[in-house]
Amino acid sequence: MTSSVELPRLVNWINNQAQASLAPATTAQFLTVTTPHTNAPIAEVPLSTSEDVEAAVNAAHAAFAGWSQRTVKDRAQYLLRFHHTLTAHMEELAELIVREHGKTFDEAVGEIKKGLETLEYAISLPQVMAGRVLEVSRGVVCQDARVPLGVVTSIVPFNFPFMVPFWTLPIAIGCGNTMVVKPSEKVPLTMTRVTELAKDVFPPGVLNIVHGDKEVVQPLLEHPLVKAVTFVGTTHVARLVSQSCRAMDKRCLALGGAKNHLVAVPDCDVELTAQDVVNSFTGCAGQRCMAASVLLTVGPQPKLIQAIVEKTLALQPGSASRQVGPVIDEVSRARIQSYVTESEETGAKLLVDGRSNSAFVEKANTTKGSWVGPSVILHHNKADKALHDEIFGPVLSIYECTSSEEALAIENANPYGNAACIYTTSGAQAQFYTQRFRAGMIGVNIGVPVPREPFSFGGIEASKFGDMDITGDGGIEFFTYRRKVTTKWAAPVEKSWLN
Ligand code: NAD
Numbered sequence: 063m064t065s066s067v068e069l070p071r072l073v074n075w076i077n078n079q080a081q082a083s084l085a086p087a088t089t090a091q092f093l094t095v096t097t098p099h100t101n102a103p104i105a106e107v108p109l110s111t112s113e114d115v116e117a118a119v120n121a122a123h124a125a126f127a128g129w130s131q132r133t134v135k136d137r138a139q140y141l142l143r144f145h146h147t148l149t150a151h152m153e154e155l156a157e158l159i160v161r162e163h164g165k166t167f168d169e170a171v172g173e174i175k176k177g178l179e180t181l182e183y184a185i186s187l188p189q190v191m192a193g194r195v196l197e198v199s200r201g202v203v204c205q206d207a208r209v210p211l212g213v214v215t216s217i218v219p220f221n222f223p224f225m226v227p228f229w230t231l232p233i234a235i236g237c238g239n240t241m242v243v244k245p246s247e248k249v250p251l252t253m254t255r256v257t258e259l260a261k262d263v264f265p266p267g268v269l270n271i272v273h274g275d276k277e278v279v280q281p282l283l284e285h286p287l288v289k290a291v292t293f294v295g296t297t298h299v300a301r302l303v304s305q306s307c308r309a310m311d312k313r314c315l316a317l318g319g320a321k322n323h324l325v326a327v328p329d330c331d332v333e334l335t336a337q338d339v340v341n342s343f344t345g346c347a348g349q350r351c352m353a354a355s356v357l358l359t360v361g362p363q364p365k366l367i368q369a370i371v372e373k374t375l376a377l378q379p380g381s382a383s384r385q386v387g388p389v390i391d392e393v394s395r396a397r398i399q400s401y402v403t404e405s406e407e408t409g410a411k412l413l414v415d416g417r418s419n420s421a422f423v424e425k426a427n428t429t430k431g432s433w434v435g436p437s438v439i440l441h442h443n444k445a446d447k448a449l450h451d452e453i454f455g456p457v458l459s460i461y462e463c464t465s466s467e468e469a470l471a472i473e474n475a476n477p478y479g480n481a482a483c484i485y486t487t488s489g490a491q492a493q494f495y496t497q498r499f500r501a502g503m504i505g506v507n508i509g510v511p512v513p514r515e516p517f518s519f520g521g522i523e524a525s526k527f528g529d530m531d532i533t534g535d536g537g538i539e540f541f542t543y544r545r546k547v548t549t550k551w552a553a554p555v556e557k558s559w560l561n
Contacts, residue, residue: 069094071106072254074114076270077121078261083108083273084117093247093275098164098388099381099431105162107250110274112281115242118270122213122240123287125267130210130238135188137236144232144263145181148174151259155252159223162249164387164432166380169346170224176512177228180533183515184232190516191237191538203549208542210238211313212289215282217244217303219295220390221349221454223252229519230292231269233537239290240268244282247275248390283307290541292532293317297452297478297524304527315528315540319452320351320480320521323473324509325495327360327466330485334507336369338485339458342509344377344436347389348398348456351525352481352503352510356449357460358469367413367460371438374414374458379425379433386422388432389455395432398455401448402437405459408446414438416456444472452478466494474500480521483509502526 071092073080085091085108092106108114129137148155152174159170183190193207216230227243234241245253250273257271272278276299283291283306290313293303297318307314324342326335342354359366378385389395399417406412416422419435426433436456441449448459463469473482483505484495492506502521505511513519518536520526530540 069103069106072108072250072273074108074110074118074270074272075254075257075261076114076118076267076272078264078266080258081114081117083110084113085109085111095162095248095250096391097161097431098390099161100429101392101431105251107247108273109247110272110278112278114272114274115278115281115285118242118272119213119282119285119287121267122242122270125265126210126212126240129235129240129265129268132238134191134236134238137238138185138188140264141181141185141232141236144260145178145185147259147263148178148181148256151255155224155255158252158255159249160381160387162251163220163223164390165346166382166385166387168383169387173222173225177222177225179515180228180537181232183534184236187233187236187538190535191542193544201550204546205549206544206546208237208538209545210542212239213242213285213287214239214290214292214541215242215244215288216292217279217282217295218246218253220246220248221346221351223249224256226294227253227256229294229532230537230541233533234541235264235268237538237541239541241270242282242288243269243271244278245271245273247273279303280306283312284310289313291316292540300527301524313540315530315532316526317351317520317532318525318527319454319478320353320525321355321450321452321476321478322353322481322483322501323356323358323476324354324483324485325358325360325466325469325473326363326366326485327488327491328363329487329491330366331487331507332366332369335485336366336373338507338509339370340373340377343458344374344386344456345510347387347434348436349389349394349454350510352512354458354483354509355453356472357458358472359460359462360466360469361464362462367440370458370460371413374436374438377436379422379435386436386456389434390432392432394455395434398434398453398457401451401453401457402439405439405441405446405448408443410442410446410448411440412437413440413460450476470495470498474498476500477524478521479523480525481505481511483507483511502531
């Protein structure tokens with residue numbers, strides 16, 4: 063095992079320069095970053111302080127005047143160059159994601175491509191962010207234009223080291239803001255490399271990163287020059303961040319956790335549904351806010367359940383295509399397995415018990431990594447904790463409902479509201495459920511119903527605190543205010559012109 067003394071030490075990127083954290087020597091200055099494949103240390107990430115925040119925000123503020131004065135067409139050219147740079151480094155970035163997060167290579171490339179879609183949308187800002195103009199009465203013209211806010215910040219989670227920062231970064235910068243990103247301390251390598259690459263693209267101060275854990279978040283939220291905050295993470299923290307920003311009258315969009323319900327009605331296509339459900343709950347080892355968590359069957363559906371069990375049992379641990387990678391760390395592994403144990407203790411039937419899956423057990427034993435076999439649980443008790451809590455791992459809970467009303471009542475009672483999906487071959491069934499689910503993002507035969515640009519991403523209830531959505535046109539709305547100009551010219555209007 064590498065000694066911590068030899069580990070590469072990450073740095074903040076401020077003003078296009080690598081900057082060691084200003085944390086005083088008397089405090090803890092670094093956190094060890096590990097790879098979930100083996101739990102071996104791979105780097106040290108600085109625990110930045112309010113002094114680092116001050117330096118980054120000041121750099122972003124100094125850059126704002128020049129950056130915001132450029133035309134949107136000009137800024138789009140920078141974004142286009144950024145796209146070329148990132149595409150040229152796609153493989154390198156994907157390997158970093160695999161290493162620090164544990165995703166398979168295909169999943170890592172998939173998340174980069176999804177992040178680049180938001181960048182592509184931002185490159186089209188000259189076409190899509192134009193304001194409006196209307197003569198509201200003779201001689202009086204109203205117009206509005208999008209104006210950037212200033213310095214904005216994004217605080218991001220561990221589960222998408224590239225994609226989630228790219229939910230905000232391209233649109234924020236494209237609209238003329240400057241930015242400070244706080245990566246997750248669990249996966250800081252990818253964004254460090256991205257920002258290093260960005261220094262050859264953007265003017266100094268436009269994009270900055272400050273590393274650290276929760277201690278560096280409050281100074282970022284509170285900094286008076288930070289005009290808007292986006293946060294993505296657990297519901298508990300999203301709520302805290304949102305409340306903190308509201309108390310300061312600061313614009314904030316804080317996305318929280320999820321517990322997504324999928325409903326399968328008797329006319330569903332068994333093969334399509336089984337494959338999609340398995341992809342949804344095991345993809346990225348279940349560490350997606352859009353992952354399937356609870357499958358509600360309307361009536362008993364033994365063929366569907368059997369197909370799900372067979373497909374789950376066929377999954378192997380690894381980093382290759384269609385394999386399942388490890389979860390982020392041992393804390394997560396223990397939490398995920400405790401839900402399986404508790405379900406068994408409360409009378410649920412383990413159709414697939416990931417704890418005893420020999421391939422995953424052997425992988426965990428030989429590598430010492432955080433490998434967790436996928437589990438499928440058939441619940442009989444609606445109060446089981448696994449049916450309610452966000453587990454954030456490869457666990458599917460199944461509950462057999464007696465009617466569509468019961469399925470909808472369960473889905474509607476869930477305090478989260480990120481995603482829901484209906485599996486059916488009937489348009490009428492699809493319409494019935496899509497009109498009644500209480501979730502921000504709804505799928506028909508798609509277990510991960512992520513809206514793609516120009517549509518925006520966002521749940522409701524405990525999955526989102528804030529009034530707007532992220533990415534797409536919601537991103538433009540969030541990262542700008544509308545400057546409304548009303549004009550009246552003194553020039554007389556000839557009466558004859560009006561006839
Ligand atoms: P987390 O809440 O632990 O951490 C997210 C970020 O907040 C990190 O940068 C972390 O350093 C910081 N942080 C942690 N505790 C904090 C505190 N007390 N005060 C201020 N900042 C704090 O989340 P995570 O474990 O990294 O990510 C997984 C969670 O993110 C899951 O709940 C998942 O559903 C959610 N998520 C939601 C969406 C969505 O779109 N709704 C998308 C991705 C992930």
